[in-house]
Amino acid sequence: MTAANRADNPISLVTNGNADSQTPFSTATIMMVDDEPTTIEILEMFLRSEGYERFVHTSDPTEAIGLARNARPDVLLLDVMMPEVSGLELLQTIRNDEDLQYLPVIILTSATEPETKLQALELGATDLLAKPVDPSELSLRLRNTLAAKTYQDRLAYYDRLTGLPNRRLFTDRLERTLQRARSREIDCALLHLNLDRFKKVNDALGHHVGDALLQAVAARIEQSIRPGDFVGVPELPEIHDPLSRVGGDEFSVLLPGAGSVEGASRAAARLLESLADPFQVEEHELFVNASVGIALFPTDGEDITTLMANADTAMSHAKKRGRNCFQFYEASQNSESAKRLNLESQLHRAIDRKELVLHYQPKADVATDRITGVEALMRWDHPELGLVGPDQFIPIAEETGLITALGEWALRTACEQNRAWQEAGLEPISIAVNVSAKQFENEAFVDVIQRALQQSGMDPRHLILELTESVIMANPTQTATMLDAIKAMGARTSVDDFGTGYSSLSSLSRFPIDELKIDQSFVSNLPGDENDAAIANAIVLMGHSLGLTVVAEGVETVEQLAFLAGRACDTYQGYLRCKPIPPEALEKLLQTEAAKTRR
Ligand code: C2E
Ligand code: MG
Ligand code: MG
Numbered sequence: 001m002t003a004a005n006r007a008d009n010p011i012s013l014v015t016n017g018n019a020d021s022q023t024p025f026s027t028a029t030i031m032m033v034d035d036e037p038t039t040i041e042i043l044e045m046f047l048r049s050e051g052y053e054r055f056v057h058t059s060d061p062t063e064a065i066g067l068a069r070n071a072r073p074d075v076l077l078l079d080v081m082m083p084e085v086s087g088l089e090l091l092q093t094i095r096n097d098e099d100l101q102y103l104p105v106i107i108l109t110s111a112t113e114p115e116t117k118l119q120a121l122e123l124g125a126t127d128l129l130a131k132p133v134d135p136s137e138l139s140l141r142l143r144n145t146l147a148a149k150t151y152q153d154r155l156a157y158y159d160r161l162t163g164l165p166n167r168r169l170f171t172d173r174l175e176r177t178l179q180r181a182r183s184r185e186i187d188c189a190l191l192h193l194n195l196d197r198f199k200k201v202n203d204a205l206g207h208h209v210g211d212a213l214l215q216a217v218a219a220r221i222e223q224s225i226r227p228g229d230f231v232g233v234p235e236l237p238e239i240h241d242p243l244s245r246v247g248g249d250e251f252s253v254l255l256p257g258a259g260s261v262e263g264a265s266r267a268a269a270r271l272l273e274s275l276a277d278p279f280q281v282e283e284h285e286l287f288v289n290a291s292v293g294i295a296l297f298p299t300d301g302e303d304i305t306t307l308m309a310n311a312d313t314a315m316s317h318a319k320k321r322g323r324n325c326f327q328f329y330e331a332s333q334n335s336e337s338a339k340r341l342n343l344e345s346q347l348h349r350a351i352d353r354k355e356l357v358l359h360y361q362p363k364a365d366v367a368t369d370r371i372t373g374v375e376a377l378m379r380w381d382h383p384e385l386g387l388v389g390p391d392q393f394i395p396i397a398e399e400t401g402l403i404t405a406l407g408e409w410a411l412r413t414a415c416e417q418n419r420a421w422q423e424a425g426l427e428p429i430s431i432a433v434n435v436s437a438k439q440f441e442n443e444a445f446v447d448v449i450q451r452a453l454q455q456s457g458m459d460p461r462h463l464i465l466e467l468t469e470s471v472i473m474a475n476p477t478q479t480a481t482m483l484d485a486i487k488a489m490g491a492r493t494s495v496d497d498f499g500t501g502y503s504s505l506s507s508l509s510r511f512p513i514d515e516l517k518i519d520q521s522f523v524s525n526l527p528g529d530e531n532d533a534a535i536a537n538a539i540v541l542m543g544h545s546l547g548l549t550v551v552a553e554g555v556e557t558v559e560q561l562a563f564l565a566g567r568a569c570d571t572y573q574g575y576l577r578c579k580p581i582p583p584e585a586l587e588k589l590l591q592t593e594a595a596k597t598r599r
Contacts, residue, residue: 162214187296
């Protein structure tokens with residue numbers, strides 16, 4: 001069945017029957033409850049002659065609810081006059097039942113009980129049928145009731161755009177499939193697919209293009225999971241339409257029998273492959289990537305809620321891994337994302353609660369070993385976790401946009417600290433502050449620097465802003481404007497982690513930069529590693545030829561320092577000299593050093 005004609009025939013989907021029979025609703029499941037087995041027999045015989053094929057029934061009204069829950073009928077024919085539990089009582093129970101409340105119920109009443117009719121309608125009966133039942137009336141009432149249900153199902157269970165089952169139908173079906181899979185020991189794979197950067201298409205080309213693209217994507221995905229390949233195991237014949245649009249640009253696929261890592265990998269790879277060729281929407285040629293998360297049943301979850309959540313977590317990981325790939329769920333992802341979520345929510349309040357602190361790491365002159373400046377490095381003094389390093393929270397801050405506030409705080413605090421040290425009588429030293437991409441791409445950042453300088457009263461010459469290559473090269477025009485403005489203020493700029501990006505020194509040379517920091521990855525293998533030695537040597541030479549101060553980061557050994565001294569590197573920073581330390585400790589260190597030089 002294709003997505004297009006599926007929505008026209010929801011009943012056959014809900015019941016998964018044969019859509020080609022003569023009666024339009026022949027695949028509907030009809031449930032009958034009557035204490036007279038003969039009545040049931042006669043009705044069933046008649047309805048079979050009309051083309052209906054699926055029946056469930058009981059003459060014991062106490063069994064009715066359980067049976068309905070299991071069989072999920074499309075309509076219930078319910079007798080009123082029964083011993084033990086009356087039909088009206090059953091009707092009431094059904095209308096109060098979360099799973100069954102919308103089940104169409106046709107009440108069978110005899111002419112001797114006229115007041116029951118009103119009561120039945122009052123309780124939510126869909127229709128009434130007089131006993132003894134007139135076959136042609138039954139046939140018409142049944143057809144009309146099923147037609148109304150089809151329409152409602154279409155609205156309630158199908159996505160209008162793609163004609164695919166929506167999340168509601170999907171989870172409902174998934175639950176039943178899992179029940180059956182469990183009892184038959186069949187493993188399954190749940191694939192959760194999210195289009196990468198779909199929002200961009202919508203934003204740039206409009207919703208009508210986005211909608212058309214989604215339809216085309218749905219059709220391709222559907223093609224890629226054709227029955228017979230890995231979909232559909234003989235033991236679970238009811239699943240032959242395993243795809244759902246569960247959200248805006250999200251699709252889920254349930255594959256019974258594909259619960260092995262190999263099977264699920266193959267399915268996911270096929271899914272991604274099916275999207276590889278560009279899509280033609282109007283005059284646009286669009287390339288679509290997707291990230292797929294996979295959760296396996298029963299390993300990764302025994303119920304739908306867990307399984308769906310875990311496939312979703314895995315999908316987020318696939319996105320983080322670089323998109324257009326698939327990723328299996330691993331238990332650790334869960335705790336990782338939980339941990340992250342926790343940190344994220346607490347980070348919002350960290351500034352207000354004064355939990356952020358700056359530690360300072362000295363930068364010393366290679367030739368004289370005198371401390372010429374410090375780098376401010378942020379830490380989060382978390383009430384439970386203790387001191388949390390920037391690697392743990394800066395990425396979160398960058399993703400959530402909190403980095404702007406955090407960075408502004410760091411800049412202000414560092415400037416005030418610098419001024420305070422000088423007021424305490426210490427020799428003026430430079431202070432370096434790390435700047436993240438988000439801050440730098442915002443023109444208002446110039447005002448932020450200006451304000452920090454003014455409010456602290458610090459001499460701008462002592463301020464160094466550290467930017468990574470990628471930040472500098474992201475938008476050269478904007479960079480030039482920003483760097484000119486910073487220079488005009490009298491502050492300096494430094495290229496952090498130099499050598500890890502892909503920019504050449506010559507491409508950086510057109511910007512007004514003052515300092516270059518050789519990334520610690522080149523320093524750590526000095527002097528033994530010939531390659532790194534050659535690179536470090538070249539950076540110092542080229543940096544000097546451009547009039548830049550060259551700083552080596554992460555210097556840990558005297559051998560490294562000796563190598564750098566031999567190459568006339570200007571400044572070094574690293575554990576060899578001093579780790580990043582709290583401001584009070586740094587102040588003491590500066591005092592001790594000053595006393596030493598005076599002696
Ligand atoms: P970075 O700017 O390259 O800072 C240098 C990092 O190297 C610091 O790590 C420092 O503690 C570490 N380090 C210094 N000497 C040595 C050494 O001898 N050996 C080794 N193994 N490591 C050394 P930290 O403090 O964990 O900071 C990591 C990164 O977090 C920084 O790298 C910077 O990119 C970022 N960061 C820190 N504070 C801020 C901030 O206020 N704003 C922004 N945007 N980023 C920050
Ligand atoms: Mg830095
Ligand atoms: Mg660095």
